Amino acid sequence: MSPAYQVTPSMPVYAIIFVLTLAMGLYAVGRYLRHDRRPVVVVFAVLMAAISSWELLNFFIDVTTSEQLKLLGKNAVNAVVFPVYAYGVLAFALAYTGNWRWIRAVVVACAVQIIGMCAAVALTPELLYESHGLVTQRPFIIGGFTVDQFVTLDRTLNPPFFLLWAQAQLLGLAAGAVLVLYVDRGPRIFVPGQIGALLIGVWAPLGASFLLVTGIVSPAWNLVDVSFAVTTVVLALAVFRYRLFELVPMDSRQLAGIADEPVVLLENGWVVGSNSAARTAFGVGSGQREMAAETFFGPIAEQITNSHGPDGTDREVCISEDDGDRCFKFNYVPIRTTARNADERLVVFRDATGSPESNRARRRRNDRLEEFADIVADDLRND
Numbered sequence: 001m002s003p004a005y006q007v008t009p010s011m012p013v014y015a016i017i018f019v020l021t022l023a024m025g026l027y028a029v030g031r032y033l034r035h036d037r038r039p040v041v042v043v044f045a046v047l048m049a050a051i052s053s054w055e056l057l058n059f060f061i062d063v064t065t066s067e068q069l070k071l072l073g074k075n076a077v078n079a080v081v082f083p084v085y086a087y088g089v090l091a092f093a094l095a096y097t098g099n100w101r102w103i104r105a106v107v108v109a110c111a112v113q114i115i116g117m118c119a120a121v122a123l124t125p126e127l128l129y130e131s132h133g134l135v136t137q138r139p140f141i142i143g144g145f146t147v148d149q150f151v152t153l154d155r156t157l158n159p160p161f162f163l164l165w166a167q168a169q170l171l172g173l174a175a176g177a178v179l180v181l182y183v184d185r186g187p188r189i190f191v192p193g194q195i196g197a198l199l200i201g202v203w204a205p206l207g208a209s210f211l212l213v214t215g216i217v218s219p220a221w222n223l224v225d226v227s228f229a230v231t232t233v234v235l236a237l238a239v240f241r242y243r244l245f246e247l248v249p250m251d252s253r254q255l256a257g258i259a260d261e262p263v264v265l266l267e268n269g270w271v272v273g274s275n276s277a278a279r280t281a282f283g284v285g286s287g288q289r290e291m292a293a294e295t296f297f298g299p300i301a302e303q304i305t306n307s308h309g310p311d312g313t314d315r316e317v318c319i320s321e322d323d324g325d326r327c328f329k330f331n332y333v334p335i336r337t338t339a340r341n342a343d344e345r346l347v348v349f350r351d352a353t354g355s356p357e358s359n360r361a362r363r364r365r366n367d368r369l370e371e372f373a374d375i376v377a378d379d380l381r382n383d
Helices: 011-034 039-063 067-096 100-123 159-184 192-213 223-241 276-281 293-305 356-382
Strands: 129-137 140-142 145-147 150-157 263-267 270-274 315-321 324-333 344-351
Touching: 011 039, 011 223, 039 067, 039 100, 039 223, 067 100, 067 129, 067 150, 067 159, 067 192, 159 192, 192 223, 263 276, 263 293, 270 293, 276 344, 293 315
Parallel strands: none
Antiparallel strands: 129 150, 140 145, 263 270, 263 344, 315 324, 324 344
8 A cells, every 4th residue: 555645856846935935925915014005015925825835736746645636736736826826927017017907907817717727627637637647756866865766647738738838928928028118118217137037037937838848858857846946036036135125116107207318216325226328328337236326427426416405406417528528417306116214316317518507517617627726836836
């Protein structure tokens, strides 16, 4: 008589991902309950719950030695958890980019699919997989530990499974497209690391499932679960390193009337976000992340960070370059972020080189330089 449970080499992977995603989901729930009632926080918590549930069911599928229970677990993943995850990825991209009006439609589509899939697999348990019984895997050694023989479900993928897989690919590609188009269109300011981490997190499982379904990689490698580990790590990086919930992206509705002027988000003397026009204007590489204002602005950093006055009031700074002075007018505009206890200002620049004000400023600076030169010359003569 075979035992009712077993140990497999994949279980530690499932456990680690489960713990990490559960912790991140609870963090999002706690944040929502405390103060942050935005859709992006809710959807993030749901997405983490989907991944942690997926890994918990994988653990159950591996631990049981019953063919019926293994098939039941796989059907539960595909009928319930998979739709929540796949639609959750799209909903998160929509919430992050401010397209909230589409989220309700995504939720309705997800609910309809869950109801339909549950009914379908209840009536036809082998709708997605044709089961051929259990296969015994031989014992082997991993990292010095011996894993006893264990059984897996021998199954053949049916056409409905490939339809489900194609849907996951389309939803993931749609989520990635939402993020990419958000960056590419209109006046935008965002923290670059956030977008990069989100794209990796969204597309890692897509690439892994493609390799498995096409037969490029053997199913024995559990590549999808490894990809969930990648997704979990990069999303944690987005949340805690790039402050996903604190430094929200700002789109054209928050930057109305700014057009394509250089825009920079300052926080406590650091540039934590900028658009491409600002990076071009101040000669900062596109791959740069947040940096000290002194590094970003150079010699005019103190004038920008220490400027005070009401929002909307124009101020002016000039940079001395080899081919002459380059001047900017700048002011602050109201912003909406969720960071607490931070001195945050959104600074908008306009090129003012050649304006009457900049010409007067240049003459005043030249006069001061001439006065300083005269003083130095008098000191030298007196010596």
